[in-house]
Each structure stands twice: as C-alpha cells, then as structure tokens.
Amino acid sequence: MSKYTEDDLKKELEDKEYEYGFYTDIESDTLPKGLNEGIIRAISKKKKEPEWMTEWRLESFRIWQKMEEPDWANVTYEKPDFQAISYYSAPKPKKELESLDEVDPELLKTFEKLGISIDEQKKLTGVAMDIVVDSVSVKTTFQETLKKHGIIFCPISEAIQNHPDLVKKYIGSIVPKTDNFYAALNSAVFTDGSFCYIPKGVKCPMELSTYFRINEGGTGQFERTLLIADEGAYVSYLEGCTAPQRDENQLHAAVVEIIVHDNAEIKYSTVQNWYPGNKEGKGGVYNFVTKRAIAHKNAKISWTQVETGSAVTWKYPSCVLKGDNSVGEFYSIAVTNNFQQADTGTKMIHIGKNSRSTIISKGVSAGKSQNSYRGLVRVNSSADNARNFSQCDSLLMGDQCGAHTFPYIEAKNNSAQIEHEATTSKIGEDQLFYCNQRGIDTEKAIALIVNGFSKEVLNKLPMEFAVEAQKLLEISLEGSVG
Amino acid sequence: MLQIKNLHAGIEGKEILRGINLEINPGEVHAIMGPNGSGKSTLSSVIAGNETYKVTEGDVILDGKSILDLSPDQRAHKGIFLSFQYPVEIPGVTTTNFIKTAINAKRKALGLDDFPAKEMLKMIREKADLLEMDRKFLSRSLNEGFSGGEKKRNEIFQMAMLEPKLSILDETDSGLDIDALKIVANGVNKLKSKDNATIVITHYQRLLDYIVPDFVHVLYNGKIIKSGGKELAFELEEKGYDWLK
Ligand SMILES: Nc1ncnc2c1ncn2[C@@H]1O[C@H](COP(=O)(O)OP(=O)(O)O)[C@@H](O)[C@H]1O
Ligand SMILES: [Mg+2]
Numbered sequence: 011m012s013k014y015t016e017d018d019l020k021k022e023l024e025d026k027e028y029e030y031g032f033y034t035d036i037e038s039d040t041l042p043k044g045l046n047e048g049i050i051r052a053i054s055k056k057k058k059e060p061e062w063m064t065e066w067r068l069e070s071f072r073i074w075q076k077m078e079e080p081d082w083a084n085v086t087y088e089k090p091d092f093q094a095i096s097y098y099s100a101p102k103p104k105k106e107l108e109s110l111d112e113v114d115p116e117l118l119k120t121f122e123k124l125g126i127s128i129d130e131q132k133k134l135t136g137v138a139m140d141i142v143v144d145s146v147s148v149k150t151t152f153q154e155t156l157k158k159h160g161i162i163f164c165p166i167s168e169a170i171q172n173h174p175d176l177v178k179k180y181i182g183s184i185v186p187k188t189d190n191f192y193a194a195l196n197s198a199v200f201t202d203g204s205f206c207y208i209p210k211g212v213k214c215p216m217e218l219s220t221y222f223r224i225n226e227g228g229t230g231q232f233e234r235t236l237l238i239a240d241e242g243a244y245v246s247y248l249e250g251c252t253a254p255q256r257d258e259n260q261l262h263a264a265v266v267e268i269i270v271h272d273n274a275e276i277k278y279s280t281v282q283n284w285y286p287g288n289k290e291g292k293g294g295v296y297n298f299v300t301k302r303a304i305a306h307k308n309a310k311i312s313w314t315q316v317e318t319g320s321a322v323t324w325k326y327p328s329c330v331l332k333g334d335n336s337v338g339e340f341y342s343i344a345v346t347n348n349f350q351q352a353d354t355g356t357k358m359i360h361i362g363k364n365s366r367s368t369i370i371s372k373g374v375s376a377g378k379s380q381n382s383y384r385g386l387v388r389v390n391s392s393a394d395n396a397r398n399f400s401q402c403d404s405l406l407m408g409d410q411c412g413a414h415t416f417p418y419i420e421a422k423n424n425s426a427q428i429e430h431e432a433t434t435s436k437i438g439e440d441q442l443f444y445c446n447q448r449g450i451d452t453e454k455a456i457a458l459i460v461n462g463f464s465k466e467v468l469n470k471l472p473m474e475f476a477v478e479a480q481k482l483l484e485i486s487l488e489g490s491v492g
Numbered sequence: 493m494l495q496i497k498n499l500h501a502g503i504e505g506k507e508i509l510r511g512i513n514l515e516i517n518p519g520e521v522h523a524i525m526g527p528n529g530s531g532k533s534t535l536s537s538v539i540a541g542n543e544t545y546k547v548t549e550g551d552v553i554l555d556g557k558s559i560l561d562l563s564p565d566q567r568a569h570k571g572i573f574l575s576f577q578y579p580v581e582i583p584g585v586t587t588t589n590f591i592k593t594a595i596n597a598k599r600k601a602l603g604l605d606d607f608p609a610k611e612m613l614k615m616i617r618e619k620a621d622l623l624e625m626d627r628k629f630l631s632r633s634l635n636e637g638f639s640g641g642e643k644k645r646n647e648i649f650q651m652a653m654l655e656p657k658l659s660i661l662d663e664t665d666s667g668l669d670i671d672a673l674k675i676v677a678n679g680v681n682k683l684k685s686k687d688n689a690t691i692v693i694t695h696y697q698r699l700l701d702y703i704v705p706d707f708v709h710v711l712y713n714g715k716i717i718k719s720g721g722k723e724l725a726f727e728l729e730e731k732g733y734d735w736l737k
Contacts, residue, residue, distance in 0.1 A: 449568035462584025
C-alpha cells in the first residue's frame with residue numbers, strides 16, 4: 011500500500027533530480043581565470059567599450075578590493091574563490107544572426123527541452139526575446155516593432171556603444187558602485203544583460219522578455235540590467251532562467267537598476283530556476299543579486315518573483331518611493347528543497363508623500379532547506395501618509411526544513427500606517443488524504459496545494475509566464491511520489 | 493458490489509473495528525447508525541484507504557477483488573467516494589479547479605482524455621443547480637470560511653460531479669438545517685440508480701426520512717450488533733442504543 015507520510019515526502023523530495031540538468035555543447039571563448047585590472051581591461055576591450063566605461067569598471071574594481079564579503083544573511087556557504095572564476099565567456103559568434111534559423115541548433119534544442127520554444131512564444135504571445143546565453147546576447151527579436159515606438163531593447167553592451175548618453179546618465183545611479191560587495195564586483199566585471207528604454211508617453215505594446223542561462227562550467231555570470239520608463243511610459247518586463255547541472259559552485263551576481271519617471275509604470279517579473287545543487291547539497295548556483303527601482307511622482311513599480319532554484323539565494327528587490335503618490339509592490343514565491351538556502355525579501359523606502367507599498371511573500375520549504383524572508387519598510391520623515399501592507403506566509407513540508415521571517419520597520423513619520431501579517435502552515439496529511447480520496451495522487455495534490463498557497467503571487471504574473479511558473483513550482487517539488 | 497469480511501482495523505496498538513461484516517449490492521442504500529466513538533468514521537476511512545488505520549484482519553472486496561492493496565486515489569478511480577464528516581480546507585484552490593483536477597485525474601487513470609472544458613462547465617452548472625448552490629461558492633477557495641452546512645453541501649456537489657459507484661456519506665446531515673437537509677437529500681436521491689450504492693452514516697433518524705434506507709445497521713464498539721430494515725431506525729430513535737448492548 012502506498013501510505014504517504016511526511017517522512018516519505020521528505021525522502022522522496024531528496025531524490026528529486028534537477029530536471030533541466032543538461033548541458034549545451036556550444037563552443038565558447040573564455041578568458042583565463044582570475045581577476046585583476048588586466049582582466050577588466052580585456053573584458054572592456056572584448057566588448058569594444060569606450061574609455062569612460064573601462065574607467066568606470068576599474069574604479070568599481072578598486073572599490074570592491076577594499077570591501078568585505080557580507081555575512082549578515084541567514085545563509086552559510088563556502089565563500090567563492092574570486093581568483094578561480096573566469097569572468098568572460100561568450101559563445102563564438104559564427105556570424106551576425108538575422109533570424110532564428112541562424113541560431114545554433116544546439117541552443118534551440120536546449121530551449122526546446124525547457125519547453126520554451128522561442129518560435130512558439132514569438133508567434134503565440136508576441137513576446138520579444140533577447141536571449142542571453144552565458145554572457146552575450148545571441149539573438150534579439152522584434153526589434154522592428156519596438157523601433158517604431160522608439161523603444162530601445164538591446165543587450166547592454168550594444169547600448170553602451172549605441173546609446174552612451176543614456177547609459178552614462180543612468181548606470182550606477184540607483185545601485186552605486188559602492189553599494190555592496192557584489193554590486194561593486196558586478197560593476198567591475200559585468201559582461202552582459204539587457205538595456206531597455208521606453209520613451210515619454212509610450213506604452214510598450216508587448217511583454218519584453220529575456221532568458222538567461224549559465225552555460226560554461228566554472229563561469230560566473232554578472233549581468234547588468236538597466237530599465238528606464240520615461241514620463242508616462244509603461245512596460246512589463248520578464249526575466250527567467252534555468253541552468254545546466256554543474257558540480258562546482260557557480261557564482262551569479264546580477265545588478266538590476268530600474269528608473270520609473272513621473273506617471274510611469276514598470277512591472278518586472280522573474281522566474282528563477284538556477285541549478286540548486288544535488289540532494290547532498292553539492293554544487294548549485296550562488297545567486298547574490300542586487301535589484302533596485304526608483305519611482306518618481308505618481309510612478310509605480312511592481313516586482314514579482316518566483317524563486318525555485320539556486321543553492322544559495324540572497325536577493326532583495328527594493329523600491330525607493332521617492333515621488334509623491336508613488337507605489338511599490340513586491341510579490342514573491344520562494345521554494346526551497348534539499349539543502350537550498352534562500353534569504354530573500356524586499357526593501358520599501360518611503361520618501362514621497364502618500365507613497366504606498368505592498369509586500370506579499372510566500373515561502374515553501376521542503377527537505378533540509380532554509381527559507382528566510384527579510385524585509386525592511388522604512389518611512390522617512392518627509393513621507394506624510396505613507397502606507398504599507400506586508401503579508402508573509404510560510405508553508406512547510408516535513409520537519410527538517412526551516413522558515414524564518416525578519417521584518418524590519420523604521421518609521422520616522424507619525425502619519426505612517428504599517429501593517430504586517432505572518433502565517434506558518436504545514437501541508438497536512440488530512441489535506442493529502444482528502445485530495446487522494448477524490449482521485450488526485452499525492453504528487454499532484456502537493457502541486458495543487460502549493461499552487462493554491464502561491465496563488466496571490468502567481469496571479470500577478472503575465473498569463474504565459476504564470477503557466478511556466480506553475481510548471482517550475484511543480485518540478486521543484488516533483489519526485490515526491492515513487 | 494462491496495463485501496466487507498471480518499474486518500479488523502485500528503491504529504497503533506488500539507483496535508477500533510473488531511470484525512465487521514457487510515454486503516452491499518448495486519441499487520441499495522445502507523444506513524449505519526451508532527453512538528459517538530463506535531467506529532463509523534473509521535470504517536469509512538478504512539474503506540476509502542486512509543492508511544492512518546492498519547487493517548489487521550479480514551478483507552474489503554469491490555466487484556469481486558480485494559481493494560486493500562490499492563491507494564486511496566486508486567480506490568477513488570474505481571468509484572469509491574467519501575463525503576467527509578470534517579471536510580478539509582485547501583486555501584487558494586477553488587472548488588471548480590479542485591473538481592476539475594479530480595475528474596481529469598480519474599479520467600487519466602481510466603485512459604481517457606481530459607473532460608472538455610465546455611462540458612465540464614455545463615455539468616458544474618447542472619449539479620450546482622441540483623443542489624441549489626450559489627455558484628459563487630465554486631470560485632471560492634475550497635471549504636475555506638464555509639459554514640458547516642456549506643461544506644457538507646459542497647461534498648455532495650463533488651459526489652454529483654464524480655458520479656461514484658459507491659458513496660459513503662459520513663454524518664452529512666450534521667450542520668445542515670432542515671431546508672438544506674431536504675435539498676441535499678433530494679440531490680442524493682436523484683443521483684441514485686440501479687448501478688450505484690450508498691452508505692449513509694448518521695446519528696439521527698431524521699436524515700433517513702429523506703434518504704430512505706433499505707437496510708439499517710447498528711455499529712457499536714467496532715462491531716455491527718444489529719441489522720434490520722428502515723423500521724430499526726425508528727426503534728433506535730425511540731429507545732436509544734442501550735437496549736442493544
Ligand atoms: N486517528 C485516531 N487516533 C486515535 N484514536 C482514534 C483515531 N481515529 C479514531 N480513533 C478512536 O476510534 C474510536 C472510533 O472513532 P470514530 O471512527 O471517529 O467513531 P464515530 O465516527 O463512530 O464517532 C474512538 O474511540 C476514537 O477516539
Ligand atoms: Mg464520525
């Protein structure tokens with residue numbers, strides 16, 4: 011008989027293999043390992059960057075050298091050896107790519123395995139995709155339509171060459187070089203990422219989407235993303251990633267900067283599924299990300315994230331609500347399994363009058379994983395009538411995992427209204443039996459319960475992305491029944 | 493259809509069912525009555541395959557084959573349905589989504605394609621109307637914040653959707669006011685056919701005015717101590733259980 015207890019669940023979750031653990035064999039061109047000024051100059055040169063960019067990188071590097079790796083997060087891991095990382099890896103471009111037919115078939119196969127047929131997505135959903143394999147963009151689609159609206163959506167390396175004024179104006183303006191250890195490192199060595207600029211009054215007619223993927227063994231990936239919505243503009247931006255199975259730890263330290271001008275709105279959605287390591291906790295990606303947005307007058311920024319991967323995650327998409335009546339939202343689902351550790355949350359910095367923020371965080375923990383929510387709500391003295399609502403819910407599977415909530419509140423204005431709610435629950439045997447009795451097997455039942463638990467966040471994702479996110483939630487808790 | 497033979501079951505070191513024998517044929521309605529703690533819910537859980545309870549002796553046979561080795565979901569696929577005494581809540585999952593998942597899981601197990609969405613919708617409307625349910629309930633999270641009576645009605649709605657061969661209604665009447673009781677009983681009666689069977693577990697004779705049983709069994713201390721026709725229910729109502737002990 012197949013009695014299914016939490017112990018079985020726990021054991022079976024441990025046996026779960028990383029579904030997307032395959033490795034694409036694309037020729038790449040990799041710089042020698044290690045980090046010094048020479049390497050940084052070489053990266054800058056390979057990217058054909060102007061002098062100011064090279065200098066900006068070098069300055070960042072010097073700042074980084076004086077910094078200490080942070081250790082305040084609720085995670086433990088072996089500190090990366092920064093001299094053992096190769097800071098540049100690019101698929102060798104055979105020639106300029108005009109259409110999908112010209113994309114490396116190996117790569118297309120990889121995307122097919124992921125169920126992300128670019129072709130299909132293009133046709134069915136009108137998603138323009140800027141695919142980043144390792145560090146260099148291979149293909150940019152939908153450029154024509156975007157161009158018609160004056161929208162710039164391209165790899166940041168291209169933007170540095172073609173739109174230097176915009177890049178110079180905004181890069182490092184929200185996340186300065188000095189911000190933190192990993193942001194400084196990223197500023198020194200970033201090799202790619204996306205750049206997006208929506209001009210005044212333009213509503214971007216399609217979802218913009220980028221798929222990132224770590225590919226070359228031992229290559230750290232440092233993306234730099236810069237999104238700007240000019241006054242009254244709107245864009246919904248999607249980013250998703252999966253990584254092939256690797257044995258050594260891979261470092262991923264991205265920086266995302268978002269600028270939302272007066273009356274503009276940006277929705278930023280992420281599905282993150284980097285390799286989480288095997289069931290013994292070996293391997294897996296270290297994901298140390300700095301994401302921050304600034305919202306000016308009447309502007310709105312929404313972060314929605316689905317985090318299922320990485321061995322260690324350290325990520326706090328933040329909103330600086332500078333303008334009066336600005337709005338910040340953070341919707342997050344983080345699933346951890348086996349030995350995964352996630353310390354994630356947000357910061358809402360209220361500066362403008364009547365600024366409002368909402369935080370909905372859902373953590374699902376299984377195996378021996380640790381899942382922490384860390385959130386800061388700060389109301390500055392200038393922020394009259396600021397409001398915040400936070401809700402943090404945790405769902406536990408088995409009794410060897412942990413869920414932790416660290417809410418920090420700093421209110422310097424008496425008119426602030428701040429509400430915080432938190433719940434912790436377990437998937438109950440009675441719930442599983444009830445589902446089973448209706449003919450739903452335990453694996454499906456878990457998926458159903460987890461999806462229900464995460465619904466408020468899933469609902470915030472664009473339709474086509476929500477389906478994929480749901481699939482990822484299921485996969486990351488799959489293998490729970492033999 | 494269902495044969496229960498000398499069934500002994502319990503939990504760790506405690507025997508709850510102590511030799512139950514019961515035979516149920518297609519088209520029949522059996523009522524099981526008995527005081528609190530006599531093992532009525534345990535019996536329904538064991539038939540449905542809840543493995544909190546260990547079967548130590550005896551057998552449960554459905555259509556000539558033992559089902560003791562089947563998991564609860566496999567038993568459900570064979571047409572066993574349990575209306576829970578205490579239905580659970582599943583936050584964030586609507587009744588519609590839940591029942592759709594259940595129906596398609598069963599169809600998949602039977603080698604059928606998913607039920608077409610349009611037909612599903614039609615059926616949902618029909619069955620909701622049958623039970624005079626406000627359809628708003630169907631888009632709320634399953635049982636979350638439902639009153640006792642609403643939960644019970646929702647159980648019977650699911651039964652109507654799944655069209656089981658053998659339905660076990662565990663104290664479906666508790667929590668229902670008299671009007672709701674009539675509606676639910678009427679729904680159950682409409683779902684009756686010559687091919688399916690129903691076990692009605694109840695404390696009170698009241699429900700049996702509306703769902704009229706062919707047989708009444710008294711369960712006491714893990715054993716069926718008396719069986720009879722529907723008149724037995726009246727007798728119990730009048731005299732209580734003590735005279736049987
Ligand atoms: N999971 C359980 N753990 C411990 N005791 C149980 C459990 N389930 C049932 N029992 C015990 O078994 C007996 C029968 O319970 P139950 O089947 O719920 O009776 P009924 O439904 O007739 O009121 C009671 O003494 C009850 O306490
Ligand atoms: Mg009972």
